[in-house]
Amino acid sequence: MTDRDELHLLTGAYALNALSDSERADLEIYLAESEEARTEVTELSDTAVMLGLASTPVAPSPELKSNLMALIAATPQLTAATPSGGRTDAAPRLAAVTPLPEAHAGSPSAAEQEKIHRIAAGPAEARAQARWYRRPLTLLVAAAAAAALFAGGAVAGQQFTDSSYQQAMAEAATLAELTAASDVERSVSDVRGGGTATLVWSESMQRSAMMFDGLPELSDDRVYQLWYLGDEGAISAGIVEGSSDSDWRVLGGSMGGASAVGVTVEPQGGSEQPTTEPIVVIDEA
Amino acid sequence: MLRLVPSPSEPDGEFSSAVEVTSKEELLRRVAGGDQAAFGLLYDDVAPRVLGLIRRLLIDHAQSEEVAQEVFLEIWQNASRFDENKGGAATWILTMAHRRAVDRIRSSQSSRDRDTKVGIRNFAPEYDHVSEAVEVTIEHERVKQAMARLTELQRQAVSLAYYGGYSHSEVAALLKVPIGTVKTRLRDGMIRLRDEMGVAS
Secondary structure, rough: OOHHHHOOHHHHHHHOOOOOOHHHHHHHHHHHOOHHHHHHHHHHHHHHHHHHHOOOOOOOOHHHOOOHHHHHHHOOOOOOOOOOOOOOOOOHHHHOOOOHHHHHOOOOOOHHHHHHHOOOOOOHHHHHHHOOOOHHHHHHHHHHHHHOOOHHHHHOOOOOOOOOHHHHHHHHHHHHHHOOOOOOEEEEEEOOOOOEEEEEOOOOEEEEEEEEEEEOOOOOOOOEEEEEOOOOEEEEEEEEEEEEEEEEEOOOOOOOOOOEEEEEEEEEEOOOOOOOOOEEEOOOO | OOOOOOOOOOOOOOOOOOOOOOOHHHHHHHHHOHHHHHHHHHHHHHHHHHHHHHHHHHHHHHHHHHHHHHHHHHHHHHHOOOHHHHOOOOOOOHHHHHHHHHHHHHOOOHHHHHHHHHHHHHHHHHHHHHHOOOOOOOOHHHHHHHHHOOOOHHHHHHHHHHHHOOOHHOOOOOOOOOOHHHHHHHHHHHHHHHHHHHOOE
């Protein structure tokens, strides 16, 4: 039996998703060159779908739909114009997670700090702001290392056409997993300056995601930066480009001891520590 | 091209309504353009089928809803990739749902837990005693009849692979037959089903 015959035998298992990843890859190469095999796989896949349709339908919980409707409202779509798998909006968004520059590490003035305390809008913000500017050196290093890891991954990934897409998909999968977690919690807050921010988090997964809706667009040299806030101070959790008024991202790093998430407007590239007053702070409790 | 039956020309209680029936393909096109309302309609239309299939594989309801959510998010993100020339919307969606359910089984311990919980016997014979099911799909009867035309080994292999989410090597181990035999039985079993159900592209 030739290799081709051997591969052709796998069409049934392929349609049933019963192949290992390597066999699947081998067969897909063969499919690209054999129209006969392609036709057979298409027909057997359609047959498999009949098996699927024969399963007894199950009514989903109402939460599944409400979760999804909230999710899609903040989830970017692939455009038809990027057949290579590239995603027009993904690259800049992911590329934006870069190592934090030293330039913006300076402390805010005492006057600024005082102003921040005065402006505290709610109980969550008041509590968060008490620890807003504490910054032990070890945490700074840890945050910078985490940010560098992110950036390293993004740069290395650019060698592959699909990587930014896959990374965006991975983030979307985390978001989906997060919102489906049994202990998921959600909190919506108005953002100073307009719009709302929705924080979704799961204690068991130790992850959070922030969705923005109707936020003012920022000038090119400014970004929104996310921070985990806890007893240890503020730890950067990623950057959201302010180019679109609705966006979301899964926060980098784990919740750890953080008890709130805050957002500031920072210079392009982000800061090591917040340099402006938060436009919103949401409690994770 | 497969579509969820009934087609718009022969509506039945499940899908017909006073308003004009919009095809899933049309809804997907609108979803690709960012239409959230169309996504809601598409969800209402196919979610019970999608969840039904996923739960058949995963057994656990909460985990099945998680996977269903991943599938629908993928539909939202990838709707522009749907190519009507390659098959209907139901084919696209259910193929994705099956794939994700299998991924979940392989990536977690759930398959092992599931094995001890249900046992392999429960996968194959479900066609024979679904009378208690409230809602029996039209396809159910067609599949049941077509399955009856397979040999015992073909039927077990196809059922374990599709409804059990087992890989061909796992199927071989479960049925205690060589892996080459399983590959062959999966293929000729599926070809037989295709011919019995008149599925052709």
